[in-house]
Amino acid sequence: xxxxxxxxxxxxxxxxxxxxxxxxxxxxxxxxxxxxxxxxxxxxxxxxxxxxxxxxxxxxxxxxxxxxxxxxxxxxxxxxxxxxxxxxxxxxxxxxxxxxxxxxxxxxxxxxxxxxxxxxxxxxxxxxxxxxxxxxxxxxxxxxxxxxxxxxxxxxxxxxxxxxxxxxxxxxxxxxxxxxxxxxxxxxxxxxxxxxxxxxxxxxxxxxxxxxxxxxxxxxxxxxxxxxxxxxxxxxxxxxxxxxxxxxxxxxxxxxxxxxxxxxxxxxxxxxxxxxxx
Amino acid sequence: xxxxxxxxxxxxxxxxxxxxxxxxxxxxxxxxxxxxxxxxxxxxxxxxxxxxxxxxxxxxxxxxxxxxxxxxxxxxxxxxxxxxxxxxxxxxxxxxxxxxxxxxxxxxxxxxxxxxxxxxxxxxxxxxxxxxxxxxxxxxxxxxxxxxxxxxxxxxxxxxxxxxxxxxxxxxxxxxxxxxxxxxxxxxxxxxxxxxxxxxxxxxxxxxxxxxxxxxxxxxxxxxxxxxxxxxxxxxxxxxxxxxxxxxxxxxxxxxxxxxxxxxxxxxxxxxxxxxxxxxxxxxxxxxxxxxx
Numbered sequence: 001x002x003x004x005x006x007x008x009x010x011x012x013x014x015x016x017x018x019x020x021x022x023x024x025x026x027x028x029x030x031x032x033x034x035x036x037x038x039x040x041x042x043x044x045x046x047x048x049x050x051x052x053x054x055x056x057x058x059x060x061x062x063x064x065x066x067x068x069x070x071x072x073x074x075x076x077x078x079x080x081x082x083x084x085x086x087x088x089x090x091x092x093x094x095x096x097x098x099x100x101x102x103x104x105x106x107x108x109x110x111x112x113x114x115x116x117x118x119x120x121x122x123x124x125x126x127x128x129x130x131x132x133x134x135x136x137x138x139x140x141x142x143x144x145x146x147x148x149x150x151x152x153x154x155x156x157x158x159x160x161x162x163x164x165x166x167x168x169x170x171x172x173x174x175x176x177x178x179x180x181x182x183x184x185x186x187x188x189x190x191x192x193x194x195x196x197x198x199x200x201x202x203x204x205x206x207x208x209x210x211x212x213x214x215x216x217x218x219x220x221x222x223x224x225x226x227x228x229x230x231x232x233x234x235x236x237x238x239x240x241x242x243x244x245x246x247x248x249x250x251x252x253x254x255x256x257x258x259x260x261x262x263x264x265x266x267x268x269x270x271x272x273x274x275x276x277x278x
Numbered sequence: 279x280x281x282x283x284x285x286x287x288x289x290x291x292x293x294x295x296x297x298x299x300x301x302x303x304x305x306x307x308x309x310x311x312x313x314x315x316x317x318x319x320x321x322x323x324x325x326x327x328x329x330x331x332x333x334x335x336x337x338x339x340x341x342x343x344x345x346x347x348x349x350x351x352x353x354x355x356x357x358x359x360x361x362x363x364x365x366x367x368x369x370x371x372x373x374x375x376x377x378x379x380x381x382x383x384x385x386x387x388x389x390x391x392x393x394x395x396x397x398x399x400x401x402x403x404x405x406x407x408x409x410x411x412x413x414x415x416x417x418x419x420x421x422x423x424x425x426x427x428x429x430x431x432x433x434x435x436x437x438x439x440x441x442x443x444x445x446x447x448x449x450x451x452x453x454x455x456x457x458x459x460x461x462x463x464x465x466x467x468x469x470x471x472x473x474x475x476x477x478x479x480x481x482x483x484x485x486x487x488x489x490x491x492x493x494x495x496x497x498x499x500x501x502x503x504x505x506x507x508x509x510x511x512x513x514x515x516x517x518x519x520x521x522x523x524x525x526x527x528x529x530x531x532x533x534x535x536x537x538x539x540x541x542x543x544x545x546x547x548x549x550x551x552x553x554x555x556x557x558x559x560x561x562x563x564x565x566x567x568x569x570x571x
Contacts, residue, residue, distance in 0.1 A: 007373070007476050008373065008374065010370070011369075011370030011371075011373050011374050012370070012374065012377075014366065014367075014370050015367070015370050015371060015374070015381045015385075016381075018367060018384070018385065019380070019381055019384035019385070022384050022385070022387055022388065023384060025388075025399070026387070028410075029399065041408075044413055045408055045409065045410050045413055046410060046413060046414065046417070087294045087295045087298065088295060090291040090292070090294065090295065091291060091292050091294075091295035091296075093287075093291060094287065094288050094291045094292050095292075098284055098285065098287070098288060100285070100288050106292060106296070109296065109299060109300075109304070110295065110296075110299060112299075112303070112304070113299065113303050115553070115554065116303075116307060116550055116553075117501075117504070117505045117546070117549055117550055117553060118505070119505065119507075119526060119529055119545075119546040119549055119550075120306075120307055120310055120546045120547065120549070120550045121302075121303060121306035121307060121310065122533075122546070123310060123313060123533050123539050123542050123543050123546065124305070124306035124307075124309035124310045124313060124543070125302065125306045126539075127309075127323065128301070128302070128305065128306060128309075143298070143302055144302055146298055147298045147299060147301075147302040147303050148303075150295055150298055150299060151299075154295065169284075173283070178283070179283050179284045179286065179287050180287065183287070183291075204389075204390050207392065208390075208391070208392035208393060208394075210392070210393050210394065210507075210508045211507060211508065211530075215530075215534060225392060225394075226392040226393065226394040226395075227394075229392070229394045229395065229398065230394050230398075230512060233394070233398045233401075233512070242402075242408075245398070249394075249395045249398065249399065252391075252392060252395060253391055253395060256390040256391065256392075257387060257390065259390070260383065260386060260387060260390045261383060264379065264382065264383055264386065267386065267390075267452075268382070268386075268452045268455075268456075271449055271452045271453060271456075272452060272453060272455075272456035
């Protein structure tokens with residue numbers, strides 16, 4: 001018994017060390033974002049700021065265009081997430097509950113995307129989007145984002161639909177509800193746990209996506225946060241405006257950390273149910 | 279009646295999803311194969327068929343071969359560094375009862391950050407003049423260890439992989455815990471009654487039982503490592519002298535900086551085929567009778 005409690009104590013010590021390290025990293029980003037430009041170069045990177053001033057945040061938002069990048073990311077993430085969930089739910093409902101000829105093949109077509117790296121489609125997509133006049137457009141990026149998450153969403157949702165009992169649909173049919181209405185008002189809401197897990201994984205994937213946004217967006221006013229921050233970093237290497245960059249990084253962390261704090265359970269469930277996107 | 283009414287939904291419900299997949303995924307995949315056999319280098323599309331020329335050029339391109347070597351080295355570093363850390367975090371986190379939520383939050387937190395934030399952050403930590411690492415080492419009187427971490431060919435790959443491990447470890451911990459959850463706690467209890475030490479109980483019970491999960495994780499790590507791009511691109515852009523160039527960053531450079539779409543497409547196909555082959559072979563090699571207790 002003593003061995004076990006000793007092991008427990010060790011577990012806590014170990015986890016605390018790691019957690020404190022991560023906490024300090026986050027705190028350090030925020031504290032560095034509060035340093036003045038000259039203070040930043042004059043003081044040790046380890047020293048705390050002389051005063052808690054938020055001017056860098058304001059400047060990053062306006063002058064550094066973080067405000068625009070934030071709005072672009074929110075737009076792309078919001079629309080892509082909703083469209084992806086609806087489209088995937090519809091397909092998953094059929095694949096999970098209605099037997100038809102060729103179901104195996106359709107399912108395979110949906111799953112293919114999980115085996116192929118994004119690099120395999122990025123070059124041709126560049127010309128596909130170009131010919132649709134959707135290059136350098138947030139809506140073009142939305143179409144690509146919806147597509148890359150459909151396989152995972154369909155996979156997770158199909159198995160969830162398959163596990164639901166048939167009584168609900170039958171009862172609704174007897175009450176005279178059309179299949180379309182039954183789907184949207186009864187079946188889709190029943191998949192809430194799976195939808196929530198997919199939603200959070202999608203949101204994080206879209207909010208942070210790097211490669212496609214880097215290749216498909218060029219116009220400075222249309223960048224998403226990850227790309228905007230990347231250019232801000234490149235700028236800082238020359239102009240030395242590190243404090244604005246740090247403020248921008250701090251701003252971009254806030255929504256995702258909040259989201260994780262609120263939906264940690266859904267996030268873990270999403271990852272372990274096959275939403276692996278590495 | 280109910281069945282036939284429902285069957286009317288099949289086509290309209292499948293079509294939107296299939297349209298996305300066909301237009302923005304399957305069509306590009308097929309296109310990519312075609313482009314890799316063409317001589318499309320430049321802004322305007324050229325469709326001249328050049329056979330396997332792009333592929334044979336890859337075979338003789340020293341920069342590509344270096345990138346392949348670095349990609350495998352990167353995977354090796356991931357295996358050696360990440361898997362032990364994953365166990366060291368997942369096993370305690372799985373065992374504890376109180377405070378689980380907050381510890382898990384702290385471990386997962388970096389995962390939700392954008393790669394840009396994680397990569398820029400670590401790039402700054404490694405900064406030779408302003409970074410925390412060198413200035414910390416100096417404060418401790420360890421000037422001899424300080425170096426230009428990302429500018430030194432002997433440290434650059436490890437330095438980048440540390441950053442990438444810090445960013446992604448939460449996902450791996452969650453996946454491993456999902457595997458640990460399937461092991462009945464009775465087994466460990468029985469073992470400890472029989473006098474087994476914690477170490478013995480790990481090697482004799484936990485490890486064999488999570489082997490299946492571990493196998494999947496190793497293959498996933500390989501798939502991830504082959505596609506490494508963002509961290510390298512943001513932190514080093516392949517430098518110094520190509521010492522951290524990986525397949526992904528070289529592909530990007532060739533296709534989008536050098537406008538050599540055909541050559542990039544050939545690399546992408548090599549990457550995709552390697553992923554398929556290695557995950558299949560890996561799965562076979564690591565096959566081992568799974569244990570039922």
